Amino acid sequence: MSEYFDVKGVSSSGKELDEVKNDEGIEVIAIDMSRQITPIKDMKSLWSTYKLLKKEKPNIVHTHTPKAGIVGMLAAKLAGVPHRLHTVAGLPLMEATGTKRKVLDFVERLTYSSATMVYPNSKGLYEFILQNNYTDQDKLKVIGNGSSNGIDTTFFSPEQISDTQKELLKKELNIEDTDFVFVFVGRLVGDKGINELITAFSQISKEAEPPHRSKLLLVGPLEQELDPLHPDTLKEIENNQDIISVGFQKDVRPYFAIADVLTFPSYREGFPNVVMQAGAMELPSIVSNINGCNEIIIEDQNGVIVPVKNDGQLKEAMEKMISDKDYYQHLKKNARSMIQSRYEQSVVWNALLNEYKTLIEKK
Known part of the structure; x- marks a missing residue:
């Protein structure tokens, strides 16, 4: 993507973020995000992300993981980012029950309502999202045959x-x-x-x-x-x-x-x-x-x-x-x-690149 866009990676700090910086040759920005339900920490993450997006003024914000999704999509909507994309790559709420399930259902709906497009990375997730009325069908799309990133079959050989x-x-x-x-x-x-x-x-x-x-x-x-x-x-x-x-x-x-x-x-x-x-x-x-x-x-x-x-x-x-x-x-x-x-990874990458280009041309 960095051949076509100015890409910046945002995640919690740590050696993995530094590895992304070196491996991908992109600028990275650390914003702490808890993997658990932590309202005070989450508000701090939301505020930090909002300030970053107001400063950077990106055309596209694309989030992955539930926590990055709710923080990134809400912050992007508040900051006026035109293309707010969220990939769903698994839902922890599937195994939750009771009050926890209700809270996670609410968070999921709020994430999708803040996004302009939602990309389940499998057909099964696509159907699950529709069955639970998390968002409208016209916001949903599976890229290619599924997967968030495909697989490099030259490397994995x-x-x-x-x-x-x-x-x-x-x-x-x-x-x-x-x-x-x-x-x-x-x-x-x-x-x-x-x-x-x-x-x-x-x-x-x-x-x-x-x-x-x-x-x-x-x-x-x-x-x-x-x-x-x-x-x-x-x-x-x-x-x-x-x-x-x-x-x-x-x-x-x-x-x-x-x-x-x-x-x-x-x-x-x-x-x-x-x-x-x-x-x-x-x-x-x-x-x-x-x-x-x-x-x-x-x-x-x-x-x-x-x-x-x-x-x-x-x-x-x-x-x-x-x-x-x-x-x-x-x-x-x-x-x-x-x-x-x-x-094959190149097929998934090209499908995602085409999605980005199509969205920007439409806008």
Whole structure:
């Protein structure tokens, strides 16, 4: 976009923001935004964003994430920004109930009413927004086939990881060549289905006998403060030698490269990058039947779709991947090509660029 526009990135401060500045070669501005419901902090964020937008006078403000959405869209409307665009890439309110759900519903409607266009990044989210009357249909649009950013299939490619790299990593993690490796990439929290995944895998590892030994590789940070895992889950992760937790990793490609299947039993998503990344790395996926996941994965073609919060059917799908080699190879053969044909990053970028240009020309 910086080939066509003067782009400025706004987010909370931290090393990630500095990385964006260096990687993308754009100016970045730090405005603190809490990920939780914090009215006083949120008002400070709103005021800081409003002052910034009055000073910069942008043609377009494009927000991502619920908190940046409500702060950015309200501030942009108050500042008179002509094009106020918000991408919806997952809704935490899907798992909320009671008063919290009512508050989040109100915030979502306020965000959309302040925006001039709203872009759900999956068809499932598009339908969910309409069903809940968050905004009118003429404000909604899915860019391309979905996804916020597409996937760079040159970067996410098995060819990027050498055999030597894979052997060294396997040795470091005590993974044998004969092990069947399931991988999860993401935050280790309840909403990602980690409790069900650990329950399913612990049963598999207890019942397995050579040559059907398997390992579960967990790649991502533990976030107990926001959405804690069950104590039994934490205990199993710590004590089961077949479960390997490596924490947050900036480059997840080597971990995909030594794995056989992505297991991603999340409760809610927008359009999960992880499932596209795994596919581009030639991994079939086991995903839950939620929007985004059930658009990227087509049953029996590049993966398996299981019911949400069902550790029994998750276990069955994992066992079939291990035992039915022909079935597994069929899914693996299709995995990369099905990502390349639908979600190549350049296609998504060009679709978004065309959207920006069209909006400005109309105005």
